[in-house]
Amino acid sequence: MSYKEETPTILTTSVSEVYQKSDLIGGIFIPLEKSNNNLPKILSQKKPEEIPLDILTSKKSNWHISISPDGENVLIFDHEKLEFKIIPEKIINDSYEKESYDVRSVFKNEESKKDYPKWTIAISNSITNTLNEKEVLVAISRVTKSDTTSPGKKNLNNENLTSTNSNEFEEKEPEPVEIVTTDTTANEGNTVIYKIKLNQKSKPERICSDLPGGIVIFVHNDKKNYIYCLIFNVKGIFRKKFTHDLSGKRMKQFYYPKRLQDDLNTLYKRKSCITRLFNSIFDHYFFIEQYKGGTQVLQLYDLRTMEMKQFFNLHVRKSHVRKSLRKFGTPIFARSNDEKIIAFSFGFGKLFLFLVENGLEIASEDFGKGVKILFCDFINNDKTIIVIVQKSESECQILYWNLFSTSNHVKSGRKVNFVTDEENISSIARIPGKLITVDTYGNISSVFDRLINNCDPEEEGKEIHSIVIHNDNSKLVESPRKMSCSKSKNEHTIYSLYSQNKTKPLVSKEPWVIDVYDRTSVFLDKEETTQLFIGRSTIQVWRKIAGNKKVELEYIWANNVKANREETCALKVDELYIGDRSFYIK
Structure with missing residues (x-):
């Protein structure tokens, strides 16, 4: 059984607002205005x-792909031809002819030796400049073995490593990277950032080439109107900041949290850490x-x-x-x-x-x-x-x-x-809601x-089993199947789907309430292992663990009314429908 709160619960203590109708479908709270008001059905599976x-994807491929954080543009790069293209995401499944941008003035064609160099790429969201032109940033990173393997702890100043209890990445002074062109003997990788005007036949403008090699991404901080280019390699995180006009600021370097940094220093002396880091970024x-x-x-x-x-x-x-x-x-x-x-x-x-x-x-x-x-x-x-x-x-x-x-x-x-x-x-390439590959x-x-x-x-x-509560019976199409009902001495009404309840129900699941008040419980399955509990301020679902006398809380929803207002702002249920391990409440 699974539940998710889709919207914030009511935060005020106004009686009128608390009593405003809302839907709780299958244990999930949905505002009335967003509900389609359809009763739940028992669902079957489609045949796969x-x-x-x-x-x-292909390990031998010379193609690389990235997608902008907003999903609007896709970047592809051929490291054999040293060319890249920018394609609108909405037309990538169509035949397309887009202009290629040449980067041979910075990078040189070289054969791969022992899986190096590797290549990673990234593209930013588009920015509209003062001339009403759309521009993007494109980063191309040539990654070498020195970017993905550690020389060991002996060359590092351990006193500067981030402490285990730190809640942020520790900043350190970046080591200078002065690489403009590459060749087959170069030991250090590098990342080059270009500025491109979309929908115009203009050459890419190289605006930064002093960054190290590694996994490269763009992150947008909309609150501060900044674009960050981040590079992850075995030495740490390198961050280049760009303002709204795409002008660059100085680079900052950050250590990883200490335990991760220790792992990178000790476990990746011979093998590449690029997969370990890549799987930590989303x-x-x-x-x-x-x-x-x-x-x-x-x-x-x-x-x-x-x-x-x-x-x-x-x-x-x-x-x-x-x-x-x-x-x-x-x-x-x-x-x-x-x-x-x-x-x-x-x-x-x-x-x-x-x-x-x-x-x-x-x-x-x-x-x-x-x-x-x-x-x-x-x-x-x-x-x-x-x-x-x-x-x-x-x-x-x-x-x-x-x-x-x-x-x-x-x-x-x-x-x-x-x-x-x-x-x-x-x-x-992947962002939330999109998954794109290149072969x-x-x-x-x-x-x-x-x-x-x-x-x-x-x-x-298949219809739901029963309608337990419905204050307007004139709207019912047919009479529901009745549920057996019992009532305890302490104002607790208990419903059971199949028989007079055999299982002792959970009674006091709102321990903060000390007086006697009306409560409703419904067993949601034949075995009576799943109990819906409707109290003064919460709706709860409890499940009995198989082979154990213990029960565990599967779901809880609260109306967030202050304790001194709970009695006057108690939950009021207008409709309650019950199915097999499912329910609908309004």
């Missing part, structure tokens, strides 16, 4: 399509797993401020995680479109949901011990999470985790060939729409 969808967030006081936590940093946004307790044993990561692979991260919820997985078994505001885990879904989790993202206005999983060595499967549903909440989609290469990170021949595919094209489940039209 038989032909698997291909999402393929959108304007940087996230890492740490161990704090024996507890594993996920730390989330905001790259717009270079400060820690939140940390989340993962409640997983350290030995179990390390063993599973060696077996399976890389962590998975996604954020909701409203940025209130994040999804995280170690890359196997479970997917966790956390509230960004307070760091609390609000839901999790276990897909099985032997299951890899390769990808996830929020879709359908944050009501559904699309997940790509792989069992053993079999082909991958698309699953849809419906956060609204309490019945059949995980639906199977089509099969998919999801083949990516960890070392070729720039052959796939060996430079063909671009926007695959996200094809991933979600059957996420809406079919309806069998």
Whole structure:
């Protein structure tokens, strides 16, 4: 059973506002004006399509791809021809002829030796200048072995490393990088930033070439009207700031949090750290797993401020995680479109949901011990999470985790060939709600729409079981099936779907209320393991753990009324509909 609060609850104590009708569908609060007022149905699954969808990238490809943070423009780069193109995202699936921009005046064609050099690219959102022309920034980074492998701790000043308890990246003085052109013998990588006027036949203007090589991204700080170009490599994070007119300021360099910096110094002396860093970056967030006081936590940093946004307790044993990561692979991260919820997985078994505001885990879904989790993202206005999983060595499967549903909440989609290469990170581009790939021949595919094209489940039209409360019976089409009802001595009304309740219900789940007041409980399943509790100021769902006498809280919604106003501003239920492990309340 899964739940998600879609909008803020009522924050005032006005009786009229508290009594304003709102919908709670399947345990999710939705304002009345946003509700389609359709009663919930018991949903069935579509039959998955038989032909698997291909999402393929090539390790041998000379093509690299990136997408702007707002999703409007796509950048592709051919490192053999040393040319790049900028294509509007809305036409990438059409045939296109766009002007190529030549960068051979800065970079030279060179053969790859032992997987080096590597290339990463990035494109910013467009900016309208004073002449009403649209401009973008394009960054091309040539990454060498010195950018991805560590010389070891002996060459570092450990006294300057970020402390374990720091809530921000520690700034340090950057080392100068003076590289204008490259050749096959150069040991240091570098990043060059260009300014391009869109829809005009003009050469790209090189505005910065003193940055080191690494994973490059653009982050927009709309509050301060800044654009940041960030470069991640084994030495730290390098940040170049641009103002609204795209003029550059001085570069700053930041250390990683100490535990990550120690890992980079000790574990990546021979192998590349580029995949480790790449898997820690998504959108304007940087996230890492740490161990704090024996507890594993996920730390989330905001790259717009270079400060820690939140940390989340993962409640997983350290030995179990390390063993599973060696077996399976890389962590998975996604954020909701409203940025209130994040999804995280170690890359196997479970997917966790956390509230960004307070760091609390609000839901999790276990897909099985032997299951890899390769990808996830929020879709359908944050009501559904699309997940790509792989069992053993079999082909991958698309699953849809419906956060609204309490019945059949995980639906199977089509099969998919999801083949990516960890070392070729720039052959796939992703932002929230978009996934774009480029193949060996430079063909671009926007695959996200094809991933979600059957996420809406079919309806069998099976009616809900019962209408427990309905204050306007004249609007009912037919009489509902009655539920058996009992009443306890302390003003607690208890409904059961199938029989006079056999299970002792939870009675006092609002311990802050000391007087006697009206409460309603409904068992939502035949086994009476799931109980809906409607109190004075909260709506709760409790589930009994199989093989255990304990119960756990699955969901809670509160009206946020102050304690001294709860009695006068108590919840008033106009309608309550019950289905099998599902409910609708107004």
